[in-house]
Structure formats: structure tokens, C-alpha cells
Amino acid sequence: MTGKTKRVLILGHGAMGRAFEALLRPRHDIAIWDRDLQTGVETEPLEAAAAGREVVLFALPTLPHDELAGRLATVLDGDSFCLSIAKGLDAQGRTAAQVFEWHFGTRLGWALLYGPMLARELQAGRAGFAVAASTRTHARTPLAALFAETPLHCDHSDDVHGAAWAAVLKNVYVPLIGAVDALELGDNMRGFLTTEAVREFAGIIRAMGGDAETAQSFAGLGDLVTSATGASSHHRRIGAYLASGRNAELAASGVNIRTEGLHTLAMVRAHRPFAWERFGLFALVCRFFDDPASLQSQLHAYLDRRFAQHE
Numbered sequence: 001m002t003g004k005t006k007r008v009l010i011l012g013h014g015a016m017g018r019a020f021e022a023l024l025r026p027r028h029d030i031a032i033w034d035r036d037l038q039t040g041v042e043t044e045p046l047e048a049a050a051a052g053r054e055v056v057l058f059a060l061p062t063l064p065h066d067e068l069a070g071r072l073a074t075v076l077d078g079d080s081f082c083l084s085i086a087k088g089l090d091a092q093g094r095t096a097a098q099v100f101e102w103h104f105g106t107r108l109g110w111a112l113l114y115g116p117m118l119a120r121e122l123q124a125g126r127a128g129f130a131v132a133a134s135t136r137t138h139a140r141t142p143l144a145a146l147f148a149e150t151p152l153h154c155d156h157s158d159d160v161h162g163a164a165w166a167a168v169l170k171n172v173y174v175p176l177i178g179a180v181d182a183l184e185l186g187d188n189m190r191g192f193l194t195t196e197a198v199r200e201f202a203g204i205i206r207a208m209g210g211d212a213e214t215a216q217s218f219a220g221l222g223d224l225v226t227s228a229t230g231a232s233s234h235h236r237r238i239g240a241y242l243a244s245g246r247n248a249e250l251a252a253s254g255v256n257i258r259t260e261g262l263h264t265l266a267m268v269r270a271h272r273p274f275a276w277e278r279f280g281l282f283a284l285v286c287r288f289f290d291d292p293a294s295l296q297s298q299l300h301a302y303l304d305r306r307f308a309q310h311e
């Protein structure tokens with residue numbers, strides 16, 4: 001992948017697909033591929049759409065990554081580069097990084113892009129910030145070239161698994177912050193839980209073979225604070241509605257309760273990529289979704305356990 005203008009294929013034309021189209025179209029040759037989710041009909045066969053494309057950007061959920069990466073692995077050549085911004089887990093409990101590693105290994109270039117980069121802000125030309133994580137250090141040049149002269153600012157990292165798990169975990173903890181804010185438990189409590197969440201990110205990332213420091217990066221702390229404090233955050237609103245028993249409002253809001261955060265909890269419980277019971281706040285969020293009314297008593301129990309260690 002050389003030269004300034006890249007031939008880019010964007011997979012998915014939802015919020016992020018459109019945002020990246022707006023971001024990249026001024027400098028690059030952009031094509032779009034998507035699928036009608038009702039009929040399964042593709043805009044054109046993926047294999048044909050990918051022909052001659054230097055960059056393939058996965059701007060869709062993690063669930064279809066396995067199928068799409070498997071198809072692309074047979075048609076892309078070694079100079080091509082796949083990039084994902086998907087934050088959930090797939091049906092086998094894998095991150096986008098694990099799916100790419102499985103299908104592309106060292107044969108194709110691949111990277112993950114995570115951090116405060118809300119679609120509507122990118123679409124409006126406002127700044128975004130991300131960790132571009134790739135196992136190949138020589139991937140940094142083409143990644144930097146892709147986003148040069150755009151308002152998306154990237155740090156580079158080789159911690160693909162740390163960045164992917166940080167991004168996945170963010171959507172687990174944000175509903176909790178939304179919930180404690182809805183219950184008006186205070187700014188102090190929000191600050192405490194945010195700190196605790198980042199501490200757990202580090203432990204889980206380490207358990208998954210990543211670098212604990214990635215918890216503090218744009219993919220971890222940066223994205224967590226952005227979603228936990230952003231008024232429009234989908235995951236924050238779900239937590240708020242559930243904690244305050246506004247189930248009818250939740251149903252009427254159009255907010256999809258089957259979000260990536262909830263799906264992640266289900267996949268982690270089903271596939272046990274790490275011993276989730278060892279992470280007290282993660283276990284608390286699981287119980288909160290099982291029984292939202294129990295949140296306050298669970299928080300008391302968490303604080304008792306947490307600070308008993310120091311007394």
C-alpha cells in the first residue's frame with residue numbers, strides 16, 4: 001500500500017460507515033459495500049467489491065466479522081490492509097482482533113481503531129482520537145497516510161488485544177455509570193466507579209494477553225469517559241432507564257436493549273474468555289442487568305468489600 005491516495009472499501013453504511021466516508025472521501029477513492037439485513041442481498045458480491053482495494057474498513061458490528069474476514073482472506077493480496085472499528089464480541093466470544101488474527105494472521109495487514117470518535121462528530125468534521133493498534137510496525141505508515149489531513153488523530157500501538165478488549169469492556173461499564181447518575185448517587189460516585197472500571201480494564205486486558213497500560217489509552221479511559229459522560233450515549237441511557245425502573249420509556253425510546261455491552265456480558269458468561277467473577281465491578285454489572293432493582297444494595301456490598309481490605 002503506497003502513495004497518498006488509497007483505494008478504500010468501507011463495509012457497512014450505517015453511522016460509522018457514513019462518518020468514515022465523509023472523513024476519507026476528500027483524499028481517497030472510496031467504495032461502499034453493505035448488505036440488506038432483511039433479505040441478505042449484498043450491494044455487490046463482497047469478493048468483487050474488494051478486488052483492487054488497498055484498505056478494507058469494517059464499519060459494522062463484530063458479529064459478521066468472521067464470515068466477512070473469511071471471504072476476504074481468499075481474495076485480498078498481501079499488500080491489502082483490513083481495519084476494524086467494531087467494539088463487541090462475535091458469537092464465539094471473540095474480539096475483532098481475535099477474528100482478524102485467525103483469518104489473516106501475518107499474511108495480511110490488519111489493525112483496530114478505537115477511541116473517542118463518535119460518528120456524528122466525525123460526520124460534522126469535529127476532532128476524533130483513536131489508538132491505531134497493529135502488530136506490524138510498518139503498518140503505521142499506511143495508517144498515518146490514510147488519516148493524514150483529517151481531524152482523526154491517532155496514537156499507534158502494537159497491543160491489538162489490549163486495545164480490542166478495552167473497547168469491548170467500555171460498553172459493559174458505561175451502563176453502570178448511566179445508572180448511578182440516574183439514581184443521583186453523586187459526582188464522587190461517578191469518579192470512583194470510572195477509576196475502578198479502568199483498574200478492571202487493566203486486569204482483564206492482562207488476563208487476555210494484552211498490555212495493562214492500554215487501559216489508560218484512548219481505547220480505554222478515553223472512550224469510557226466519552227461515553228460515560230456524553231448525553232447521547234446509547235449505553236448510558238440503557239443503564240439510566242433500567243436503574244430508575246423506566247421500562248416503558250426504555251421500550252418507547254427506540255434504544256436497542258440488545259446492545260453490544262449486553263451481548264458482551266452474555267458472551268463472556270457463555271465462553272469464559274477470562275474468569276469474570278474475579279472482577280467485582282464486572283460481576284456487579286452482570287447482576288445489575290439480571291436484577292436492576294438490586295443496584296443500590298450491590299453497590300453497598302461492593303464498597304464494603306472494596307474498603308474492608310484497607311481497614
Ligand SMILES: NC(=O)c1ccc[n+]([C@@H]2O[C@H](COP(=O)([O-])OP(=O)(O)OC[C@H]3O[C@@H](n4cnc5c(N)ncnc54)[C@H](O)[C@@H]3O)[C@@H](O)[C@H]2O)c1
Pocket residue numbers: 011012013014015016017034035036037059060061062063064085086087088117118119120260
Ligand atoms: N456510532 C458510533 O459513534 C461508533 C463509534 C465508534 C465505534 N463504533 C462501532 O462501530 C460499529 C458499527 O456501529 P454503527 O454505529 O455504524 O452501527 P449502525 O447500526 O449504524 O450500522 C451498522 C452497519 O453494519 C451493517 N451490518 C450489520 N450487520 C451486518 C451483517 N450481518 N452483515 C453485513 N452488514 C451488517 C448494517 O447494514 C449497517 O450498515 C459498532 O461495533 C460500534 O460499536 C460506533
